[in-house]
Amino acid sequence: MVGTKYGKEPERLSQLKMQITRDTEPRSSFKDIHELNLPEGRVLMFEIPPAPTGLPVSWQGYWHGRSGESLVALTADKMDRIRSETDINDWTAEIVQDASLSDLDEEAMRHARSAFAKAHANRISEEEIACWTDQEFLNRARVTKNGQLTRAALLLLGKPEAVDKLPAGMFEMTWKLVGQENAYEHFGLPFLLSTTRLYRRIRNIQLRLLPPGQLMGSARKVAHFGSWPSMER
Structure with a gap:
């Protein structure tokens, strides 16, 4: 939210951290609250720690979930799914x-x-x-x-x-063009540069299409991207 006036008093943000700690179980709170004064307006950023593995976090004794745009009680299957989680190595x-x-x-x-x-x-x-x-x-x-x-x-x-x-495997991104023309190119390490090189290969061809059976008429433009990159490991 750009231009917020919330929490301009430091004690207000401290109270918010205390409330989060008090009302969550297992106990949790923001790791930090960052206040950014940008040209567009003031922004508050809340640095939130990840939820503990295998433990649903309750608020004031209740577990909440989403159903579309609504906030509802966490369903039993979602509760079981969270509890069955195990630590996954990065x-x-x-x-x-x-x-x-x-x-x-x-x-x-x-x-x-x-x-x-x-x-x-x-x-x-x-x-x-x-x-x-x-x-x-x-x-x-x-x-x-x-x-x-x-x-x-x-x-x-x-x-x-x-x-x-690196462990045995294929570490590359592939660009493909499929249509009237066919082409492809592989991009390997370093990915920090390869992503930009691949992006530059993506075409944006403008086509003018006329209504069926007409020589003249209002035309519309269609953006055609050869194909999106795929990643393989």
Whole structure:
């Protein structure tokens, strides 16, 4: 909500955190409340922790769910589904034991630093980010674990040949054009750059169609995208 006046007094936001903690079970609250003063107006952002695995969260002793646009009691099958959940490991967060900084693409790293600087411009200066070592930058970007590169780091920033250090599989995006013309192209690591390269291959062909049986008439335009990219692993 842009331009909100809610919670301008710090104690109001503190009371909100206290209410959330008091009325939820298992106990929960916002990790943090961020106040952004943008040119378009004031914005409040609530940083919410994930729900505990296998435990539905109640509010004032009741479990709620959605049915279309309505708020209703959580159904028994949804309750059972939540309770049957188990912890799922994040595949991309696994460490690649034999990976090093030499496996990372220099252009992808420059692009990543630039994007990071734009995303954190209100907190960290571009000059400060430029002074970080590659290792420090990757740590700040959270694509390392205990100082070691993760699969996410290689997928986003790795050189094409670094794919050999990932588990066996196909790590690429494919662009296809199907129609009067047929074409395709595969895009591999680093995905931080490949996504843009693939996007540039997507065509937007303008076709003018006339009404059936007429030589002249009002025409309409149809946007034709060759095909959408598919991801395979």
